[in-house]
Amino acid sequence: MGVGFADCEMDLDRIELRRSGELVAVEPQVFEVLAYLVRHRDRVVPKTELLDEVWGDRFVSESALSSRIKSARRAIGDTGRDQRLIRTIHGRGFRFVATVRESDGLPPPSGYGSDPAGRAVHALVAGRGFLLQVEGPHGSLKTDLLERAGDRALAEGFLVGRGSAAGAGLRIFGCVLDAIDELAQRAPGLLDVLPEGCRAELEACLSGEAPSTRQRLFVAVREVLVRAAADRGVLLTLDDLELADPDTLALVEHAARVSRNHRLSLVCAHRPGVDLGPGFERLSLEVAAPPGIGERRAPDHRVPTEVRDAIQRVALGGPSFDLLEVRAASGADPQAVGRLLDVALAAGLVESVPGGGYRFAEGEPGRLTSGLPPHRRSEIHQITAKRLEELGAGPERVAGHLLAAGEHAAAVPFGLEAARRAAAAQLHHEVLRWTGALADHAEGPDRFETLSLRADSLAAAGEPTAVQVYRDALSVAPPGAVPGLRARLARAAMLSGDLQAAVDALEGVTPDGGPHDGSILLARGMLAYFMGEIDVAERAADAAREIALTPGAPTRLLDVITLQGMIAHNRGQWFDRLVRELRATRESPELAAAVFDCHLCVAEFLLYGPTPYTEVVALARELRRNAERIGARRAAAFAVCVAGEAELLAGALDAARRDLEEAVAMHRELGAETGTAHSLQRLAEVELAAGNRAEAEELAREALPLARWSPLARHLMQRTYGTLIAAAPDAETALATVDEAKETLDDPSSCIFCQVMVAVPSAIACAESGRLDEARHHLALAELSASQWEGTAWTGAVTEARACLARAEGDVGTADRLFAEAARLFDQARQPLDAARCLEAVGD
Numbered sequence: 001m002g003v004g005f006a007d008c009e010m011d012l013d014r015i016e017l018r019r020s021g022e023l024v025a026v027e028p029q030v031f032e033v034l035a036y037l038v039r040h041r042d043r044v045v046p047k048t049e050l051l052d053e054v055w056g057d058r059f060v061s062e063s064a065l066s067s068r069i070k071s072a073r074r075a076i077g078d079t080g081r082d083q084r085l086i087r088t089i090h091g092r093g094f095r096f097v098a099t100v101r102e103s104d105g106l107p108p109p110s111g112y113g114s115d116p117a118g119r120a121v122h123a124l125v126a127g128r129g130f131l132l133q134v135e136g137p138h139g140s141l142k143t144d145l146l147e148r149a150g151d152r153a154l155a156e157g158f159l160v161g162r163g164s165a166a167g168a169g170l171r172i173f174g175c176v177l178d179a180i181d182e183l184a185q186r187a188p189g190l191l192d193v194l195p196e197g198c199r200a201e202l203e204a205c206l207s208g209e210a211p212s213t214r215q216r217l218f219v220a221v222r223e224v225l226v227r228a229a230a231d232r233g234v235l236l237t238l239d240d241l242e243l244a245d246p247d248t249l250a251l252v253e254h255a256a257r258v259s260r261n262h263r264l265s266l267v268c269a270h271r272p273g274v275d276l277g278p279g280f281e282r283l284s285l286e287v288a289a290p291p292g293i294g295e296r297r298a299p300d301h302r303v304p305t306e307v308r309d310a311i312q313r314v315a316l317g318g319p320s321f322d323l324l325e326v327r328a329a330s331g332a333d334p335q336a337v338g339r340l341l342d343v344a345l346a347a348g349l350v351e352s353v354p355g356g357g358y359r360f361a362e363g364e365p366g367r368l369t370s371g372l373p374p375h376r377r378s379e380i381h382q383i384t385a386k387r388l389e390e391l392g393a394g395p396e397r398v399a400g401h402l403l404a405a406g407e408h409a410a411a412v413p414f415g416l417e418a419a420r421r422a423a424a425a426q427l428h429h430e431v432l433r434w435t436g437a438l439a440d441h442a443e444g445p446d447r448f449e450t451l452s453l454r455a456d457s458l459a460a461a462g463e464p465t466a467v468q469v470y471r472d473a474l475s476v477a478p479p480g481a482v483p484g485l486r487a488r489l490a491r492a493a494m495l496s497g498d499l500q501a502a503v504d505a506l507e508g509v510t511p512d513g514g515p516h517d518g519s520i521l522l523a524r525g526m527l528a529y530f531m532g533e534i535d536v537a538e539r540a541a542d543a544a545r546e547i548a549l550t551p552g553a554p555t556r557l558l559d560v561i562t563l564q565g566m567i568a569h570n571r572g573q574w575f576d577r578l579v580r581e582l583r584a585t586r587e588s589p590e591l592a593a594a595v596f597d598c599h600l601c602v603a604e605f606l607l608y609g610p611t612p613y614t615e616v617v618a619l620a621r622e623l624r625r626n627a628e629r630i631g632a633r634r635a636a637a638f639a640v641c642v643a644g645e646a647e648l649l650a651g652a653l654d655a656a657r658r659d660l661e662e663a664v665a666m667h668r669e670l671g672a673e674t675g676t677a678h679s680l681q682r683l684a685e686v687e688l689a690a691g692n693r694a695e696a697e698e699l700a701r702e703a704l705p706l707a708r709w710s711p712l713a714r715h716l717m718q719r720t721y722g723t724l725i726a727a728a729p730d731a732e733t734a735l736a737t738v739d740e741a742k743e744t745l746d747d748p749s750s751c752i753f754c755q756v757m758v759a760v761p762s763a764i765a766c767a768e769s770g771r772l773d774e775a776r777h778h779l780a781l782a783e784l785s786a787s788q789w790e791g792t793a794w795t796g797a798v799t800e801a802r803a804c805l806a807r808a809e810g811d812v813g814t815a816d817r818l819f820a821e822a823a824r825l826f827d828q829a830r831q832p833l834d835a836a837r838c839l840e841a842v843g844d
Contacts, residue, residue: 003038003100003101004100004101005038005076005085005098005099005100005101006076006077006084006085006098006729006730007019007020007077007730007732008076008077010034010035010038012035012038012039015028015031017031017034017075017076019075019076019077024075026071026072026075027068027071029054029055029068030068030071030072030075031072032054033050033054033065033068033069033072034072034075034076034086036050036053036054037050037072037086037094037095037096038096038100040096041095041096041097041098041100043095044089044092044093044094044095044691045093045094045095046092046093047062047065047093047094049093050065050093050094051065054068069086069088069094070843070844072086073085073086073844074844077730077731079768079841079844080837080840080841080842080844081800081803081804081819081837081838081840081841081844082764082768083097083691083837084097084098084693084728084729084730084731084734085097085098085729085730087691087693088691088836088837088840089690089691090651090832090833090836095691097691097692097693097694097729098693098729098730099694099729115148116132116134116145116149116267116281116283117145117146117148117149117152117267118149118152119132120132120149120153120235120265120267121149121152121153121156121158121235121265123263123265124153124156124158124233124234124235124263124265125156127263128263129229129258129259129260129261129262129263129264129265129266130259130265130266130281131256131259131265131266131279131280131281132265132266132267132268132280132281132283133268133270133274133276133280133281133282133283134146134267134268134269134270134283134285135269135270135271135272135273135274135282135283135284135285136269136271136272136284136285136286136287137271137272137286137287137362138271138287138361138362138363140285140286140287141285142239142269142270142285143239143269145267145269145285146162146237146239146267146269147237149235149237149265149267150162150235150237153233153235153265157232158232158233158234158235158263159183159186159187159228159231159232159233159234159235160182160183160186160234160235160236160237161178161179161180161181161182161183161186161234161235161236161237162178162179162182162236162237162238162239163175163176163177163178163179163182163236163237163238163239164178164238164239164240164353164357165238165239165240165241165242165243165244165248165320166239166240166243166319166320166353166357166358166359172245172247172248172427172430173205173211173217173247173248173251174248175238175239175240175241175244175248176221176238176248176251176252176255177205177206179236179237179238180202180206180221180224181206183224183228183234184202184206184224187228187231187232190224190227190228190231191203191224193227194220194223194224194227194705195223195705195706195709196709197216197220197705197706197708197709198219198220198223198224198705198709199220201216201217201220202220202221202224205217205220210421210424210425211425211427212425213425213426214247214425214426214427214428215426215708215743215744215745216708216709217251218251218254218743218744219704219705219708219744220705221251221254221255222254222255222257222258223705225255225258225262225264226258226262226701228264229258229262229263229264230262230263233263233264234263234264234265235264235265235266235267236255236264236265236266236267237267237268237269238252238266238267238268238269239268239269239270239353240269240270240320240353240359241268241269241270241274241276242270242271242273242274243319243320243359245429245430246429247427247429247430249274249276250743252266252268252276253276253277253739253743254740254743254744256276256277256279256280257279257736257737257739257740259279260279260733260736261733268280272284277739278736279736302347303343303344303347303349304343307340307343307344308368310326310329310330310331310332310340311340311344311349311350311368312368312369312372313329313330313380313384314326314329314330315360315364315365315368315369316329316365316369316372316377316380316381316384316404317329317384317400317401318365319359319360319365320353320357320358320359320360321357321358321359322357322358323337324388324391324393325384325388325397326340326341326358327387327391328384328387328388328391328393329380329384329387331383331387341358348361349361349364349368350364377404377405378404378405378406378407379405381401381402381404381405381407382401382402382405382407384401385397385398385401385402385405385407385410388401389414394418395414395415395417395418395421396414396415396418396421396434398411398414399411399414399415399418399434399437402414403415403437408438408440408441409441409443411437411438411441412438412441412442412446412450413446415434415437415438416434416438416442416446416449416450416453418430418434419431419434419435419438419450419453420453422434423453423456423457426460428457428460428461431453431454431456431457432454432457432458432461435450435451435453435454435457436454438450439451439454444476445478447476448473448476448477448478448481451469451472451473451476452470452473452477452481452485454469454473455469455470455472455473455488455489455492456488459488459492459495464496466492467489467492467493467496467498467501470485470488470489470492470505471489473485474486474489480514482509483509483512483514483516483519483520484515484516484519484520486505486506486509486520487505487506487509487516487519487520487522487523488519489501489502489505490502490505490506490523490527491523491526493505494523494526494527494530494752495752497784497787499527499530499531502523502527503527506520506523506524506527511543517547518544518547518548518560521540521541521543521544521547522540522541522544522559522560522563524536524540525537525538525540525541525544525560525563526563528540529563529566529567529570530788534567534570534571537563537567538564538567541560541563541564541567542564544560544563545557545560545561545564548560557594557598558594558597558598558711558712561594561595561598561599562598562599562601562602564577565577565598565599565601565602566601566602566605568602569602569605569606569609574599574602574606575619575622575623578596578599578623578635579623579626581595581596581599581635582623582626582627582630582632582635585632585635586630586631586632589634592632592634592635593634593670593672593674594711596634596635596638596675597672597674597675597710597711597712598712599638600674600678600712600715600716601715601751601753601754603642603645604753604754605753605789606642607642607645607646607649608649608789608793608794608829609789610829612830613646613647613649613650613830614650616642616643616646617643617646617647620639620640620642620643620646621639621643623635623638623639623642624636624639624640624643627639633666633670634670634672634675636666637663637666637667637670637672637675638675640659640662640663640666641659641660641663641667641675641678641679641682643659644656644657644658644659644660644662644663644679644682644683644686645660645682647659648660648682648685648686648689649793649830649831650830650831650832651689651831651832651833653686653689653690656682656686657683657686660679660682660683660686661683663675663679663682664676664679664680664683667679673706673709673710674706674707674710674711674712674716676703676706677703677704677706677707677710677716677720678703678707678716678719680699680700680702680703680706681699681700681703681707681716681719681720681723683699684696684697684698684699684700684703684723684727685723687699688723688726688727689833693727693728693729694729696723696727697724697727697728697729700720700723700724700727701724703716703720704717704720704721704724707720708744714751714754715751715754717741717744717745718745718751718754718755718757718758719754719757719758721737721740721741721744721745721758722757722758722760722761722762724737724741725737725738725741725758725761725762725765726761728765731765731768731769732769734761734765734768734769735765735766735769735771737765738762738765738766738774738778741758741762745758752784752785752788753785753788753789754785755781755782755784755785756781756782756785756786756789756794756797756798759778759779759781759782759785760778760782760794760797760798760800760801762774762778763775763776763778763779763782763801763804763805764800764801764804766778767801767804767805767807767808768804768808770808772805772808772809775804775805775808776805778801779798779801779802779805782797782798782801783798786798793825793826793829793831793834795825796822796823796824796825796826796828796829796831796834796835796838797822797834799818799821799822799825800818800819800822800834800838802818803815803816803817803818803819803821803822803838803841806818807844816842816843819838819839819841819842820838820839820842822834822838823835823836823838823839823842826838
């Protein structure tokens with residue numbers, strides 16, 4: 001009998017273990033322990049049962065079993081700390097938690113053979129995903145291969161979606177959205193089964209609107225692909241990706257990760273020079289022979305002069321275009337445009353592409369425009385820009401032509417509008433592209449706005465240079481904008497740990513009755529809190545809350561309430577604060593929901609701090625009784641969740657599961673998505689602690705779209721991704737989840753306190769996979785975040801991450817010392833499961 005899991009294959013009859021195709025030497029007893037756990041993977045195997053079955057009547061100590069377990073883990077690439085494959089269930093035994101597959105698999109269906117298009121479809125038949133990256137020059141039959149794969153998938157009954165970066169109307173994410181649109185048309189009920197936020201996001205984007213945020217679109221695309229793959233299996237084909245922008249390529253990589261655990265085959269084609277990341281099988285094609293069979297026939301340059309001149313003007317815009325671009329560049333009316341394209345298509349100068357739009361044949365743009373002198377090029381770009389503006393084209397198109405014409409000053413208002421739109425969708429790469437092009441040419445108010453937008457996007461991308469760009473913006477800011485800009489500078493500085501820069505930014509900035517008062521007070525309150533001036537922080541937070549509750553005022557209520565809760569916690573008065581909030585919000589369910597959602601971060605301070613868990617549970621029960629007495633259902637659900645969290649950390653998994661399942665049900669009944677997401681994430685941690693990785697991942701994935709659309713996304717997304725990384729079945733999947741988290745988290749606007757919850761598992765995953773520089777980066781973020789949690793169990797978590805990095809660097813002695821220290825810190829914090837995990841890692 002043969003079985004496979006992770007990168008391992010076991011022949012249980014021949015007693016052989018292979019890892020990544022290489023034979024691994026394993027002692028017979030170690031193999032027998034491993035095989036027994038694999039055979040009985042549906043349950044926890046008690047230590048006594050293993051001793052009886054493997055050693056029979058011979059008496060051996062439990063230390064012998066522990067030694068064999070450690071050797072088995074080492075043989076299959078697991079560790080006592082990580083426990084991705086063999087999980088220790090303390091006080092009960094061991095459980096094999098990896099997904100197991102029959103190693104023989106399914107025979108390929110007739111007619112598929114070694115054809116890459118056939119293998120993409122066969123993977124779906126076999127219940128797996130498949131990634132293929134096809135590269136080749138013009139005439140290499142790339143497009144033909146994609147079409148063949150789509151036809152075969154349709155014949156097998158799978159869903160098919162097709163897109164092309166050349167035919168996406170020059171839209172960011174356009175080729176992926178075109179493919180999703182085809183899926184939705186082939187399965188009309190597909191979008192209906194998505195969470196509400198995901199469905200609304202996709203419906204808006206498929207109707208031509210820009211995404212509300214980049215991160216929301218990424219989550220929505222993943223959700224629709226998962227649902228479609230679970231229903232029927234999916235093949236996506238994406239062509240001409242050499243024309244895709246970086247954000248679109250990032251979305252393609254994001255979609256590709258779905259194929260790891262779902263029936264999604266993704267076949268992408270492009271000319272040489274594109275890298276779609278790990279996991280893709282790469283196929284390089286040469287120009288097909290004999291002549292005439294290639295994917296594009298040789299162009300016939302004998303076309304009328306007027307057609308050649310019009311196509312020449314279009315070619316200045318780049319290798320792909322749409323009808324609007326042809327109208328603007330040629331100056332022709334719609335009917336004449338149709339005739340022009342008919343001639344160009346018949347001559348082979350251009351070709352239509354899937355999803356709409358056109359592209360030039362290989363080499364044609366350069367050949368057509370090579371004889372144009374610079375002044376003529378500039379003239380054509382200027383005329384095209386003017387016509388695009390008249391036709392209502394997007395500002396990015398107009399700005400692009402004006403910049404190409406050398407008309408930088410004229411491009412500024414259009415480029416600024418493109419940057420504003422990109423900033424609204426959190427497409428920071430696009431904001432930086434436009435502001436970088438405009439920075440040396442914008443003047444007056446436009447220069448201020450350019451620098452301000454650039455600073456905000458640098459901050460949102462986690463770049464430390466944001467502080468200097470904020471200072472540059474301040475040097476040209478109008479007086480009325482200075483207070484708000486200084487508050488944003490201070491926040492960016494605080495999130496990067498530079499409190500002195502925040503002090504300097506807020507020097508002399510005081511509320512004056514203007515629109516920035518709330519932001520100023522909040523920034524002052526945060527800074528005072530970080531500097532230990534609790535009374536000052538409280539006065540600022542109270543004043544900021546009063547402003548935030550004023551009708552029509554710009555609201556930062558969520559941040560204000562969180563700060564008030566932190567201050568109360570610092571004074572040991574958090575539960576008293578919650579009781580006060582009960583009374584203050586009893587007449588407003590909406591405010592009650594916001595208030596208790598905002599105390600999630602503060603609850604983590606209590607849970608990871610010195611308060612005994614039995615006391616936390618008792619206080620939470622009392623809060624629930626008070627809430628139920630006055631009918632405050634949202635507060636009652638919050639209290640049940642806090643009790644479950646405390647029980648989880650104390651190691652009382654059965655009690656934690658009961659309370660957290662009740663918290664999920666209570667929040668769902670209330671329609672409280674933030675509380676539902678948080679309770680699901682904590683319930684996932686319960687299953688992870690119990691050794692049920694698959695269940696943990698499923699719960700965390702269920703929480704993810706709810707967290708993404710929550711007002712507290714910047715808190716919930718970090719902790720949810722932290723759980724997903726820890727629950728990954730193998731190191732490769734963990735790394736993929738780390739990369740996914742980078743794409744869907746809002747970095748500097750994320751909560752500095754919650755950052756440790758994703759930074760620690762990210763550091764560990766990167767260290768154990770050899771990405772040491774990234775591990776050090778995540779560890780530095782974890783250390784910065786944990787420094788805000790002084791005296792809590794997160795010190796133990798950061799120490800455990802340091803130990804993993806030391807082990808990856810080959811410093812075994814330091815690693816063992818740090819694992820032991822982490823165990824001591826966890827034990828001191830009364831978190832027995834974490835302490836036991838670290839002790840078990842000593843000596844691995």
